[in-house]
Amino acid sequence: MQNIVKQFSKKLSRIEKGLILSAFILVLSWILALFFVGSDVEQGHVYRILYIHVPMAWAAFIWLFISCYYAILSLVSMKKSLSFDQKSHAAMELSVVLLFLVLLTGSIWGRATWGIWWDWEPRLTLSLILFFMTSSYILFRQFSEDLSSLRQYASILAITCAANVPLVYFSVNLWRSLHQPQTFLRSTEQNASFDITFVLFLCSLSLLLASFFLYKVILQRIILNHAVTMLVKGQDYD
């Protein structure tokens, strides 16, 4: 057990260094966005919130799909079910945090541009529902007592959450919406240019989230190993 802990400990230390590096690059891209990118004619400085809001929305959807992918593998695979389930859980946790940030930054942007913090229009409402669904996954895992079927139910919930992503993404096309259409798919001259700041932010955010994911997976493995060791010794595990 000690050897396993030492091995995991070294991996976690390396990932922590990766987290610090990616956080540094992220902050650097934010500084670039704040001070070196010009303001918008209509929105002023506020349009720069899109540098956070849009990549985080993409990242939230991508990590939801990753969680769904591992959830499917967990249901299908007999041997590695636990490992895939841990990865699905870690990915879902990331998407919950990201969805919260998307709703928060979107709300602030909406206050600045539309004059309201919230509106019950399709995109926002479906995003909120998706956030509640993903949060319920986390709560379910935390408070479920039926451990034998926990993995199966959690996997099904993860797949259901991911199935809602296309609905959220295309809601601006399907219904009349206050929310603007997809930022990079519009064919008007209002398309945001794919400048270096955005790309830098996207890359640093991806690195940060990948580091978080690995960190969570290894942490879960340590917790599981510890729990198994305690059970073998006949002791209670907190």
Place this chain on the structure above:
Amino acid sequence: MIENSLFYLIISFGLSLLILVIYASVNVTKRRRLLKKIKEESQLGN
């Protein structure tokens, strides 16, 4: 031009950074407490 646009921008950047830092801190603290607990238990066992 939207008034107070810089204020909203700084608030959104600041809150996003704060939440990411809190999330990272929670996980790092969890890891440290867990490893400390495992170390103490193995020392008691010895």
